[in-house]
Amino acid sequence: MLLDGLKKIKMKKAIMQILFYFGILMIWQISSMVLNIPEYILPSPLEIGKEISANLSLLLKHASITFFEAITGFILGTVTAIILALIMVNFKIFEVLVYPLLVMSQTTPKIAIVPFLILWFGYDLLPKIIIAAIVSFFPILVNSVKGLKSADLELLDLMKSYGATNKQVFLKVKFPYALPYIITGLKIGVAFSVIGAIVAEFVGADKGLGYLIMQGNINLDTSFMFAALVILSLLGVALYKIMSIIEKKVLYWHPSVE
Amino acid sequence: MGANTKIIEIENLKKTFLNREKKKPIKAIENINFDVNSGEFAAIVGPSGCGKTTLLKIIGGLLKPTSGSVLVRGKDAEHARQHREFGFVFQNPALLPWRTILENVYLPLEIISKDNKTANIKKAERLLKLVGLIKFKNNLPSELSGGMQQRVAIARALVFEPKFLLMDEPFSSLDEITRDKMNIELLSLWHKLKPTIVYVTHSLKEAVFLADKAVILSNRPSKVKKVVEIDLPRPRGQQIIYTRNYSRILRNIRGLLKDK
Ligand SMILES: Nc1ncnc2c1ncn2[C@@H]1O[C@H](COP(=O)(O)OP(=O)(O)OP(=O)(O)O)[C@@H](O)[C@H]1O
Ligand SMILES: [Mg+2]
Numbered sequence: 001m002l003l004d005g006l007k008k009i010k011m012k013k014a015i016m017q018i019l020f021y022f023g024i025l026m027i028w029q030i031s032s033m034v035l036n037i038p039e040y041i042l043p044s045p046l047e048i049g050k051e052i053s054a055n056l057s058l059l060l061k062h063a064s065i066t067f068f069e070a071i072t073g074f075i076l077g078t079v080t081a082i083i084l085a086l087i088m089v090n091f092k093i094f095e096v097l098v099y100p101l102l103v104m105s106q107t108t109p110k111i112a113i114v115p116f117l118i119l120w121f122g123y124d125l126l127p128k129i130i131i132a133a134i135v136s137f138f139p140i141l142v143n144s145v146k147g148l149k150s151a152d153l154e155l156l157d158l159m160k161s162y163g164a165t166n167k168q169v170f171l172k173v174k175f176p177y178a179l180p181y182i183i184t185g186l187k188i189g190v191a192f193s194v195i196g197a198i199v200a201e202f203v204g205a206d207k208g209l210g211y212l213i214m215q216g217n218i219n220l221d222t223s224f225m226f227a228a229l230v231i232l233s234l235l236g237v238a239l240y241k242i243m244s245i246i247e248k249k250v251l252y253w254h255p256s257v258e
Numbered sequence: 259m260g261a262n263t264k265i266i267e268i269e270n271l272k273k274t275f276l277n278r279e280k281k282k283p284i285k286a287i288e289n290i291n292f293d294v295n296s297g298e299f300a301a302i303v304g305p306s307g308c309g310k311t312t313l314l315k316i317i318g319g320l321l322k323p324t325s326g327s328v329l330v331r332g333k334d335a336e337h338a339r340q341h342r343e344f345g346f347v348f349q350n351p352a353l354l355p356w357r358t359i360l361e362n363v364y365l366p367l368e369i370i371s372k373d374n375k376t377a378n379i380k381k382a383e384r385l386l387k388l389v390g391l392i393k394f395k396n397n398l399p400s401e402l403s404g405g406m407q408q409r410v411a412i413a414r415a416l417v418f419e420p421k422f423l424l425m426d427e428p429f430s431s432l433d434e435i436t437r438d439k440m441n442i443e444l445l446s447l448w449h450k451l452k453p454t455i456v457y458v459t460h461s462l463k464e465a466v467f468l469a470d471k472a473v474i475l476s477n478r479p480s481k482v483k484k485v486v487e488i489d490l491p492r493p494r495g496q497q498i499i500y501t502r503n504y505s506r507i508l509r510n511i512r513g514l515l516k517d518k
Contacts, residue, residue: 152352154348154350154352155352155354157315157320157346157348158346158348158352159369160320160339161318161319161320161339161342161344161345161346162342162365162366162369162370162418163339163340163342163369163370164369168369172354172365172368172369173354176354176356252356253355253356253398253400254355254356255400
């Protein structure tokens with residue numbers, strides 16, 4: 001009974017969301033028709049839809065490249081961030097020495113280093129992966145460091161009274177306590193990684209959604225630009241959604257997950 | 259070991275904390291001396307902030323004193339801690355929110371003897387029966403009330419059969435009726451499992467109801483004001499607080515405290 005009720009509420013939510021976004025698209029479509037906005041300024045949803053279906057295989061091919069850059073960079077950023085966080089939490093001196101450097105590196109606009117990366121690593125995927133890694137790295141690091149320090153002090157005292165080893169304390173208390181923070185970092189990081197890949201593609205690329213948008217721009221093909229943009233947004237949404245699902249699975253116990 | 263052997267000896271204990279900037283030292287404990295006998299229920303009573311938690315953590319070998327000593331059977335408290343002789347119950351339950359109640363209770367066993375999971379579960383279930391929460395073994399802590407969570411913490415502290423149960427105001431956040439019930443439950447657990455208990459509280463009434471001996475502390479920096487033997491009969495039930503003896507002891511202690 002209760003579960004049925006919950007399901008109904010979820011269905012209602014989904015229906016409301018669909019109606020809301022459908023409404024917005026309708027308003028866009030109608031005003032674009034009534035006001036007669038030219039396609040090269042702002043294409044209507046129908047025109048964008050047509051553009052997408054006409055170029056679907058091309059769009060998906062390039063989307064898969066951007067996806068690959070973003071996700072590879074994200075994984076790279078995640079691994080280094082978590083390793084570095086572990087080192088920083090266990091060796092205070094490392095935190096004192098390295099943190100200021102890391103903060104400084106974050107205030108440098110990432111786009112400024114793309115030309116260097118292209119110079120060093122060529123025109124292919126590697127510079128994009130590196131940028132995606134760099135931008136997703138920092139939020140994951142900051143959150144992991146904070147999380148690894150957030151364990152309940154009394155639980156640590158209890159573990160001491162059971163004679164727990166450092167490894168046991170880490171696996172049974174510190175790491176699970178850090179998980180909500182780490183996952184928050186991952187959610188921000190995964191969104192950043194897509195931005196990083198696209199920005200790097202803008203600077204210089206011959207494939208990927210960023211490249212397609214630039215091509216659309218050069219050819220003044222606004223509908224095509226929008227089509228690529230829609231696919232790009234869907235890619236971001238999908239990645240975020242995957243992270244949310246993982247979050248719900250892992251943090252079943254956390255008050256933020258209903 | 260007989261009933262009246264000294265098992266914990268606390269001598270000239272002092273504890274000074276350095277504050278964050280390491281400038282002003284905070285004297286938490288001035289000078290504390292007292293003993294706890296084997297199998298005894300000892301209560302430490304003192305006003306808020308006087309250093310009770312600090313004292314309990316020093317007794318349990320979690321904190322080092324600035325000077326003085328805590329000896330457990332003639333050896334340093336840290337030695338006893340390393341031999342897992344202390345079960346702690348803190349002011350808040352400190353359960354792991356991602357583990358079920360059962361998993362929380364066998365946590366100490368999992369750390370001490372990793373391999374024997376079925377035996378661990380059996381022991382944990384026995385303790386959960388004793389504290390009356392076996393029905394909730396598969397629930398998460400967030401699904402239990404504060405008092406139930408504190409009972410889980412007690413079960414967890416007792417599951418590895420420590421010689422000492424060190425409790426820090428375990429029921430201070432509960433309402434009075436629940437607290438009285440929990441105290442009676444605690445006494446019956448004590449009769450069944452017979453650990454030596456050191457119980458911190460700020461309530462004189464609670465100390466007299468529960469303990470064989472009450473160590474009464476002054477304001478911070480704390481000293482022992484008085485050690486009072488409480489010779490009320492056992493087993494004690496709720497009705498004992500209406501007896502003449504109970505009021506007499508309470509009145510005596512209050513009188514003693516006023517004199518100073
Ligand atoms: N780690 C610490 N660093 C600095 N000062 C501390 C530390 N722990 C405790 N103190 C100080 O020592 C004093 C005694 O603290 P303690 O927690 O032992 O008191 P308490 O009697 O348990 O209080 P309550 O009844 O409120 O629990 C307090 O003034 C507190 O500020
Ligand atoms: Mg305290």
